[in-house]
Amino acid sequence: MKKGDHLFLVDGSAYIFRAYHALPPLTRKSDGLPVGAVSGFCNMLWKLVEESRDTNVGAVPTHFAVIFDYSSTTFRNELYSEYKANREEPPEDLRPQFGLIRDAVRAFDLPCIEKEGYEADDLIATYATQAVAAGGDVTIVSSDKDLMQLVGPRVILYDQMKDKRLGPDEVKEKFGVYPEKMIDLQALVGDTSDNVPGIPGIGPKTAAQLLEEYGTLEELLERATEIKQNKRRENLIEFAAQARLSKKLVTLDCETPLDTELDDLYIHEPDGEKLVAFLKAMEFTTLTRRVAATLDTDASEVESAKLEIEDAPRGPDLDAAKNPASPGDSVFPATPQRLAAKLKDDAAGQAIDRSAYVTIRDIDTLNRWLDRARDRGVMAFDTETSELSAYKGHLVGVSMAITPGEAAYVPLGHVAADADLLTDPDSAEALGGQIPMDEALVALKDVLEDKSILKIGQNVKYDLLVMLQHGIAMTPIDDTMLISYALDASSGLAGHGMDELSERFLGHKPISYKELCGSGRSAKPIAAVEIDRVTEYASEDADVTLRIWQVLKPRLAAEGLAHVYERLERPLAPVLARMEQRGIMVDRQILSRLSGNFAQKQAALEDEIAKMAGEEFNPGSPKQLGEILFGKLGLPGGKKTKSGQWSTDARVLEDLAAEGHELPRRVVDWRQLTKLKGTYTDTLPHHMDENGRIHTSFSMASTTTGRLSSSEPNLQNIPVRTEEGRAIRTAFVAPKGKKLLSADYSQIELRILAHIADIPQLKDAFQNGVDIHAMTASEMFNVPVEGMEPSVRRRAKAINFGIIYGISAFGLANQLAIPREEAGQYIKRYFERFPGIRDYMDKTKAFAKKHGYVETLFGRRAHYPDITAKNPQIRSFNERAAINAPIQGTAADIIRRAMVRMEGALADANLSAMMLLQVHDELVFEVEEDEIDETIEVVTNIMEAAASPRVILSVPLEVEAKAALNWEEAH
DNA sequence: CGCTCCTAACC
DNA sequence: AGGTTAGGAGCGA
Structure with a gap:
């Protein structure tokens, strides 16, 4: 050299x-x-x-x-x-x-x-x-x-x-x-x-x-x-x-x-013949051709080389989940529990190597990967979008994992990082190429809709909705988030997000979205992040999802929760995805008129408040308000908050108002208007799409009890209590030729309580269609239902709700504004009249202490590990929650069952009604005017029969349904 | 800018 | 008193 x-x-x-x-x-x-x-x-x-x-x-x-x-x-x-x-x-x-x-x-x-x-x-x-x-x-x-x-x-x-x-x-x-x-x-x-x-x-x-x-x-x-x-x-x-x-x-x-x-x-110079002979033996046809051309060798003249193989080849390895314990393994005999434990250990032992992930930039490579998915019949799948909202987000790329570690990312909508393609032509080049979106989607659709290939996602409703926007209806699916939720719904720290699941079950901390895109001012859209980095992030998500699935899926059967997952969770995801996609129509003008109206009243109140206080201050600041009321004006302060401040909540202010103080009254009114304006009339229009519809996002795994939640925006807390609040509901409308139909369960939780705790008087009352609160009052206070004072019925109603919430004398006293001793007396009498209630509560607490969880009638579990806490406050809180969960959760299960069956039932009846919203005990539909009666019939039947046949309730479920031009009138 | 606290809307 | 989400104030990095 x-x-x-x-x-x-x-x-x-x-x-x-x-x-x-x-x-x-x-x-x-x-x-x-x-x-x-x-x-x-x-x-x-x-x-x-x-x-x-x-x-x-x-x-x-x-x-x-x-x-x-x-x-x-x-x-x-x-x-x-x-x-x-x-x-x-x-x-x-x-x-x-x-x-x-x-x-x-x-x-x-x-x-x-x-x-x-x-x-x-x-x-x-x-x-x-x-x-x-x-x-x-x-x-x-x-x-x-x-x-x-x-x-x-x-x-x-x-x-x-x-x-x-x-x-x-x-x-x-x-x-x-x-x-x-x-x-x-x-x-x-x-x-x-x-x-x-x-x-x-x-x-x-x-x-x-x-x-x-x-x-x-x-x-x-x-x-x-x-x-x-x-x-x-x-x-x-x-x-x-x-x-x-x-x-x-x-x-x-x-x-x-x-x-x-x-x-x-x-x-x-390489020996053309020798090289071609080898490549032919390996059956690398393309490369053989290329090499032969470059080295001027005639491939057809060359014979394949003979090869000696040192280690026997083997067929495709099976998933750990498909290939459970065999004799010789420590998990034998293979109980489901041992299998689950072994899978967890195995998963935790496998390192995750991000550098092995692949970026797929051409259709041939994509097709090879999709063929792998066809071979295996299982793949983890994940979408990356331009926004966090699945409805608004545009597809930026998809990732998949075939076996642990074998994962790839397909960039589809990336843009050059600093986005100035004109002055910096290299930046487009630097992207390195992406498969055209349409071409990739055609290839993906075939696999995503293939009934023989299971698509595993984490929060799969998100991916369902994203793909739905591209005309792809993914099926069949599995969802690690929902599996985890079915297994471990609990009030503690345990969440069901992927990062948490990964740390908990794989001992691995994945790249966070924040790390990838930054946050706050420095956040950049994922489409502008370097593709190599997104490859690591997105492939890892798919890889981790697949590994989590391998750990968690077998636990469903092992722990007796397959039914919950398969009947109450998984089938609801596509139903909710479609509801979110449809959205509900909102009349912008109504909201804007209300905003103006509220603003005027608000301003007038602010003037009065300042005058009464003798100075300008922010009535929206509990701190400032407290100083004015209890400091400057010397009003008698009642409650204190956790941090020692004077409480100024509505209850306190109303009590002061009742004593004749005008200022607190004004503040209560101001607060209400401010809330309605700030949270609803001003904000909802920002959520409307170009067709005037609002698409909420339902969360399937954020409550302990099995209820759904709604966010961005929350359409489960649209005002209904006050007249001014209800006005907001008139802005929720149906398009021309259609009406909104609202169908809600009447007293579903009390009915479930009557069934579970087996209370004869309550069951009879529901069977005979008697006013349940009046009946309770009559039993408790020995007064006839006829001509009962409204205040008596109101007290009984508060107690009935208190029971569902796991009653405490403290809470009831607060609710009814009576001394704690008196509330205690009420509870005592209630238990005497309805001894089954106390039994139910005691049994539920004992069960929860023994097992750490409670169950709904459908087998859904809510975990309360802290129910054995030494601290009596924490313990009591968990006891009440454990008493409430089977009731609230059973109601949630029932409406989920109704929702899962609803679309099929409507289709069978040739009805075009679309389910839009769920508000815990209510379903809202958009219905053609000439189909209203038939739709009410189908909807009511499905909802009332939703517990059957799995659970036969000893009380009837009743549904009230009504259609109107807007939500306020329909409700 | 991100977190906690307080309040309030719903079932 | 059970289950939620959201917005504004206030505080500290």
């Missing part, structure tokens, strides 16, 4: 893994031999050979070698036994390909270098050092950061897949230090994948900054006491030895004894 020569060193081992992960492992030869990695490897190598023949591109190699790791143990293991200890065995379908890849290199007529006890990196370091000493230049084909330390004026690193060349300046840009200091930087940072310890709490940024300041690792460690940050200083001192060890581990050996001399790497 001499001056002007150029050595190419290919990091073969890294190449293999990248090739393996870049291609769907399904790639097999006709005899079933897996050859995906070989194929990828040959393609990359050929591309490199072709490129280096092209004098226009850059360096032309005079010397060339492909270098492999020989074995996993090296001299580094003697220094540190844990080195690379957590490396996983290579996948089984990759193992037989290692030998073939070395054959491939020989077929290319390139030196194939490896040496026992040394890593490929050490050999690369040695050759590179020698080449530079001889005056040559070096290109190392790899993207491994461990090789950065070799970069110098004459040595560059070439990342072929990203087509990037790294010299000293690029290393500095990427890591903040020049290559000379890379070793020190790595020693500080460590490397989790290789088990190089480094120093805790120091990442690449901090390390670069410290090296900038102190020069070298040694200097830094010696002067560690000067560091200001407490934790950082302590760690540098405590883990100094660890950093020195790390340095030895990451330092490459430039003096590896070589079996092949540098000069023997001299390049020569």
